[in-house]
Amino acid sequence: MVLGDLGSKLSATLQKLSRTTVLSDEAIDECLKDVAKALLEADVNVRYVSELRSAIRNQLRLDEALAAGTNRRRFIQQCVCNELSKLLTPDRKPIKFQKGKCSVVMFVGLQGSGKTTTCTKFAVHYQRKGWKVALVCADTFRAGAFDQLKQNATKVRIPFYGSYTETDPVVIASEGVAAFRKDKYDLIIVDTSGRHKQETALFEEMQQVEEVVSPDDVVFVMDSHIGQACYDQAKAFADAVKVGSVIITKLDGHAKGGGALSAVAATNSPVIFIGTGEHFDDFEPFSAESFVSRLCGLGDISGLVSTINEAMPLDKQPELMGRLSKGMFTLRDSRPWQRGVFAIHHMYLYTESFSCAAVSVRASFPFQYHLRHLLHLFLCLCLVPGQFTLTMWYRYIYGVSMSIRRRVVQIIVSWKTCLISSLSFCILTVLLPSPIIQVCCVVHVVLHLLFPHLWH
Numbered sequence: 498m499v500l501g502d503l504g505s506k507l508s509a510t511l512q513k514l515s516r517t518t519v520l521s522d523e524a525i526d527e528c529l530k531d532v533a534k535a536l537l538e539a540d541v542n543v544r545y546v547s548e549l550r551s552a553i554r555n556q557l558r559l560d561e562a563l564a565a566g567t568n569r570r571r572f573i574q575q576c577v578c579n580e581l582s583k584l585l586t587p588d589r590k591p592i593k594f595q596k597g598k599c600s601v602v603m604f605v606g607l608q609g610s611g612k613t614t615t616c617t618k619f620a621v622h623y624q625r626k627g628w629k630v631a632l633v634c635a636d637t638f639r640a641g642a643f644d645q646l647k648q649n650a651t652k653v654r655i656p657f658y659g660s661y662t663e664t665d666p667v668v669i670a671s672e673g674v675a676a677f678r679k680d681k682y683d684l685i686i687v688d689t690s691g692r693h694k695q696e697t698a699l700f701e702e703m704q705q706v707e708e709v710v711s712p713d714d715v716v717f718v719m720d721s722h723i724g725q726a727c728y729d730q731a732k733a734f735a736d737a738v739k740v741g742s743v744i745i746t747k748l749d750g751h752a753k754g755g756g757a758l759s760a761v762a763a764t765n766s767p768v769i770f771i772g773t774g775e776h777f778d779d780f781e782p783f784s785a786e787s788f789v790s791r792l793c794g795l796g797d798i799s800g801l802v803s804t805i806n807e808a809m810p811l812d813k814q815p816e817l818m819g820r821l822s823k824g825m826f827t828l829r830d831s832r833p834w835q836r837g838v839f840a841i842h843h844m845y846l847y848t849e850s851f852s853c854a855a856v857s858v859r860a861s862f863p864f865q866y867h868l869r870h871l872l873h874l875f876l877c878l879c880l881v882p883g884q885f886t887l888t889m890w891y892r893y894i895y896g897v898s899m900s901i902r903r904r905v906v907q908i909i910v911s912w913k914t915c916l917i918s919s920l921s922f923c924i925l926t927v928l929l930p931s932p933i934i935q936v937c938c939v940v941h942v943v944l945h946l947l948f949p950h951l952w953h
């Protein structure tokens with residue numbers, strides 16, 4: 498999970514509060530101190546941390562007016578989440594593009610922040626929705642920038658515009674945008690050179706590009722590793738051009754990520770996507786509530802629902818709803834959905850949302866501690882072989898009585914299945930490093946090897 502470090506510290510703090518027997522003022526103070534410490538360590542700007550702390554304090558003062566029976570611990574956890582969400586939700590709403598109306602988006606940011614890669618990811622995201630998308634390379638500063646964009650665009654089959662001979666980015670940008678506008682593209686994405694706030698000439702050039710292409714949105718691309726320096730850099734860009742959205746990149750590494758909060762505050766613009774890897778699929782739409790909820794370990798049911806909506810083949814949904822309403826939903830029915838989840842590489846998010854949701858019912862469900870592992874196990878059994886049904890359990894039991902000779906023959910016959918499922922489990926063990934899963938995986942692989950006929 499992105500921002501894993503900050504997330505685990507925040508959820509540990511909030512869980513510590515839930516375990517406190519007497520919820521005294523000291524316990525609350527200590528909780529707020531731990532939250533502030535976790536945020537500071539994650540490079541969140543000092544000013545915002547102290548603002549957040551006093552905002553939570555103010556909300557807690559209202560606590561006295563709470564109706565009897567309200568769970569104070571839950572209320573405090575909710576306050577922390579709400580205030581963090583507020584920090585990530587500026588007044589300005591994300592700009593909505595319309596298919597059929599030609600929109601231009603200009604990408605700006607520091608050198609090496611990941612603009613060119615993010616431009617392609619952004620283009621791919623809209624291309625998959627059926628939009629007509631094009632890329633323009635207005636980066637003449639870095640040698641090889643055009644080649645990089647050309648390579649990326651060719652790989653994903655998106656038309657592009659750039660020049661090896663023209664050195665003026667303003668000319669390239671205006672020619673490229675005019676050409677694609679003429680061809681009625683839905684979305685034209687302009688990549689610009691990376692620059693630093695001290696480079697006045699490059700800043701002026703960026704303003705000139707903005708003037709000629711008149712973008713509908715200017716996206717500030719920020720590397721999540723830059724830490725406390727982020728606020729000043731983001732502010733310099735926001736003062737120079739009309740930044741309307743932010744994309745945070747490289748959240749897959751060891752980034753502390755608190756800079757995201759600073760970038761939002763400095764530009765007063767929402768984070769629209771996050772980059773979580775070098776591949777074009779490593780790109781996630783950003784929702785402040787879901788993000789903060791997962792960060793605080795409170796589960797993300799709305800995220801799970803939207804993931805399911807994305808993953809489930811649309812033509813299967815009415816049929817599925819019908820079966821659900823008749824109480825006829827079986828493991829077999831959930832299979833296309835599971836495969837869909839795999840297909841869009843959301844497995845991690847999916848299990849994460851589930852397990853977080855399990856943690857959130859901790860108070861009301863006595864076996865909740867094991868629920869998280871059971872859910873992982875369930876997913877592991879259902880998802881990986883993609884063939885598991887309840888009847889398999891019975892076949893396991895009957896398989897034990899088979900003769901050794903038949904077992905050996907079966908193993909030889911179905912070695913491919915064994916190999917694939919063993920490899921799948923090894924990958925799963927790496928993805929979900931929980932001891933129970935590891936034991937289950939080993940047992941499962943052994944059973945596969947001993948009774949391979951069960952998978953036919």
Ligand SMILES: Nc1nc2c(ncn2[C@@H]2O[C@H](COP(=O)(O)OP(=O)(O)OP(=O)(O)O)[C@@H](O)[C@H]2O)c(=O)[nH]1
Nearest residue numbers: 608609610611612613614691746747772773774775
């Ligand atoms: N791990 C990781 N790497 C990324 C991500 N986004 C981009 N990168 C890598 O960061 C490096 C720089 O990315 P570029 O897209 O070339 O950056 P740029 O902002 O266009 O660079 P300039 O044009 O010099 O300003 C490349 O090696 C990318 O593969 C991300 O989300 N995660």
